[in-house]
Amino acid sequence: MRLKYYKKNKNYNFNKYDKIIYKNWNLKKYFFSKINKNKKSINLLLPPPNITGDLHIGHILNFTILDIFARRYRMLGYNVCFIPGTDHASIATEIKIIKILKNKGIKINKISKNKFNKIILKWSKKYNKIIINQLKSIGCSCDWKKKYFTMDKNHYKSVIKVFIKLYKEGIIYKDNKIVNWDIYAKTTISEEEVIYKNEKKDLYYIKYYTKNKKNNIVISTTRPETIFGDTAICVNNRDKRYKLFRNKKFIIPIINRKIPLIKNTLVNKKFGSGCIKITPAHSEKDYIIFKKNKEKYNLKLINILNDDGTLNNKCMNFSGKDRFLVRKSIIKTLKKLGNFVKKKKILSKNAYSERTNTIIEKKISLQWFLKIKKIVKNIKKYINKIIFYPKNKYNNLIYKWIKNIKDWNISRQLNWGHKIPVYYYKNKEVVANNYKIAKKLFKKKYNIKKKDFKIKQENNVLDTWFSSWILPISVLNGINNNNNKNFNYYYPIKILVTGNDILFFWVLRMIIFSGYYINKIPFKKVYFTGIARDINNNKISKSLGNYKNLYYLLKKYGADGLRVGLLSINNEYDFIYNEKLCEKGRNFINKIWNSLKYLKKIKIKKKNNKNKKLNKIIIKWFNNYLIYKINKLNIYIKEYKIYKSFLLIYNLFKEKFCSIYLELIKNNINKIILKKTLKYYKLLLLILHPYIPFVTEYIYNILYKKNKNNKDITVLKFPIIKKKYKKNIIKKFKNTLEFIKYLKKINFIKKNKKRFNLYIYKKEELLYKKKIYFILIYKLSLIKKIKIINKKKNKKKYLFYIFKNFNFFIKKKNIINNLNKKKIYIKIKFYENYLYKIIKKLKNKKFLLLAPKNIINLEKKKKKNIKKLLFTLKNNYKL
């Protein structure tokens, strides 16, 4: 690897070096995992992004967290297998292609299926490449040899195998049911892909007369265009208003067809007129009522919609027109006929397709279903074995979902996807792996003796999620061969990282499938991230396109900068993404770059014994502080508190290392301290590496690698320090810095910056020496010397100050008091009030009786100190 260092560079040139560094990692096969029984395996699965477009902030957050786990486990000596992949995303991709073709002015009807499929294939190849490059460019340390695509041969085979098994067990079946119909994509979609939005709608009240027009009944509906599909009128069993009408028949306006009045408890008396029309082919509830009364009343099922959302030929002169246009014109007609009563605005939900954002229609249709309830029985057992982060947040939700779960509609009327392996001959069907086997089966099963007969494969493809729910097993080829070495070694996944929005789509289904198929959990842990949202609180997603291109962000902020930016928010909850986050990330990387520049520049002065003592203290402090923080860091990561862990490192590096440590040793560097500094710096790079892999690798190569054959940082050991640290040293150092800050704050710095003395009591000398480093005070403040005195100093010449428990004096002439008097007055008032409160507390008998002793003592101390402080302030006020 050729990495060069130019001292003139103002920042880390990520555009140039990130690629070189990743190539090098790849060349040395650091991320490729082979079975090694002496090493524990860690299996991580990258949730496959859809090939519909490039990656966005949500993905990057997700994958960064996964990559942190991967890199850290690798550095801890585990055999990490981080499996990347992409999803064919059947419906999403197909819609995307259709849109693109439409924009080009190409009509889909005029393209043959073959050609269409070729276009999609080309697209999928292109975007597979793009996505992989993007994953590499953000630093994902994946095992590329194990890369999968959900339309690969092997995966396809697995999907088919699973389908056949479930079909044979009677879990997959074909039936006429009400499904969600997307009129744009012309396919069914699953319940999870439907988004309900509450919107204002008109509720129409319409009169239906009896034959002789003597009586009428008023139904209420939001969809008057469906009257062509009416088969009955329904009221609640207990609704007394309609008692008179029992057993009567009514006539549908416009089409003049007779329909009966029926009863059902599902009808809500209070809503609308309490009387509804039944159109069983286009409403789930109506369908249920229809089924119950079908035989008794001889009801018919009438489908009135074409696949594109226009009315079909059963709708008289309205046929061929869009359902919403018909709604308007039919109301006009009803008004003319005198059947229209009134309309009312109500708030009601419209069902939208998540994929195409069009209003979906409920429609009766012959589809394939999966009896998920049948295989979900033992799920509690498996869910209890899996740990979810954040803990317990989703438990209730999960069980509720399982309770209400309906059969899963798995067939889609699309081209792009796994074709359902069912074959037809006349009205007979078989399920088989391929055409040849299917033909043989027909011959056997149905005793067909003809040599030449044509069979047809089912046109529909499977829902995308049908191929996703088997992933944990299928990526290790565990479906085709459930006793292979890889599968036995790597299964199950250690931790799954994913957005909380696909809990039902994917996460739960994987648990259900693995539990059913091999009686095992698919993963040990699940880490849910929040969802990235834009300023308007919309999900950042491919379909909305509300995000900037990744390459733009990478060019501007670098991969490490992006990673830092996204780690700067608490990712357990949804968050609003703002590009300023990336700026913060970039700035941090810049800081790191400059620290390297500084270390490269250091020149050692030969004779420097002046500040040996100071150096010793600094080293002692930082050494202990590092151990303390690294210990804490490891605890955070073990608890999967990623956000906290990074915040810790961020502050450790920027504040403690750069602002304090490096500033303190400046101009005072000898061989020993340089050696120590490089050691600390290496430790910092190591703990930073999982978070920001590129820049740390670069610096490590520049600063520490002497031979080509030396290891890169990515395979070094992650520091876990078992040494104990000394708390009192850390505290003493902190105390001292606070003391110095206080000295600066009381504002007695002379303009000529002449040094002056600080006076302390003899009796407090020990306390001072125990808790404060004098040497640091000399270094960082204008104090010339700390002098020890026996008696109180003359008020006229000296001013008395207090910091925590420390009392000290300063000569008045050393103070330039430019605090204005008003401010001091406000302070005095504040402390007087504060003092009053404490005195009151200390007079409270209950407090003295019940509060712990140390708290009481603390209050007493406070009282003392505030009194003194007030004294000082008042003195200052006079000044």
Place this chain on the structure above:
RNA sequence: AGGUGGUUAGCUCAGUGGUUUAGAGCAUUUGUUUUACAAACAAAAGGUCACUAGUUCAAAUCUAGUACCACCUACCA
């Protein structure tokens, strides 16, 4: 309608039953071009911690209720 989470500085968010004035980043204001870093450093200003009640010697923190916001689930002719 039910569930979950939230309400803390102008913005985005940390935070803990008692530590003299509740923290960070960004934004704002002021100062500093001093040899690692102006994408920096130093500092200032900015908060009745949503509201009400309760528990407690002590509540921003625990409990309950209210209001508002977000998400999820269900109903809707």
